[in-house]
Amino acid sequence: MKLGLDFYTQPDILKICKQLLGTVLMSNIDGKITGGRIVELEAYRGSVDKASHAFPNKITPRTSTMFENGGVAYVYLCYGIHRLFNIVTNSPGEPDVILIRALQPEVGENHMMERRGIEGGQNTAGMTSGPGKLTAALSIGLEHNNIDLIGDTIWVETDGPDVRDTEIKVSERIGVGYAGEDALLPWRFSIKDNTWVSR
DNA sequence: CGTTGGATCTTCT
């Protein structure tokens, strides 16, 4: 079942993070349907979080998407090369986003391998295990910034029961050492012992 | 196997 607007507009981003683990991120781009189970993600809260582009509630042309109502995508270019996909949550004016860091391929694996340049049935392990990799596999680009996640291009589906708390690993976020003490916030969530988690 | 550096470009200072 596709997640609706009322899911994304919830105020508690950490609760949304836990609920998103185990759901399936889908894309229908270039006539190809691809998707994967979300196994790793991170929370960024622009109001209080130095690691966020929007800290402290700073609106720029780039970050304006983060201030939208929950339920849209925030896509930006990282290191000039990689496109990173985030889900905007909470109500308008609250720059809360969730970075999707890793997927477990579920739908259209052949298309994802082709987009990632992986040959044959071998070496699929790294296909979507990282934020820059999964956008390439799903063909998500900057043109999808601010797109509606309730639509039929990019969306999230529930599939089976919620992931239990005992199956969730909570840790510090990756690659945000520049954020000082905020780099220590336990805002990274992943599914324990899942082989598709990054690094 | 761990570490290193290059690629590449938008954004803000």
Next chain:
DNA sequence: GAAGATCCAACGC
């Protein structure tokens, strides 16, 4: 002008 929510290939051990 510098740094960045990364990835991968090339090195050295």
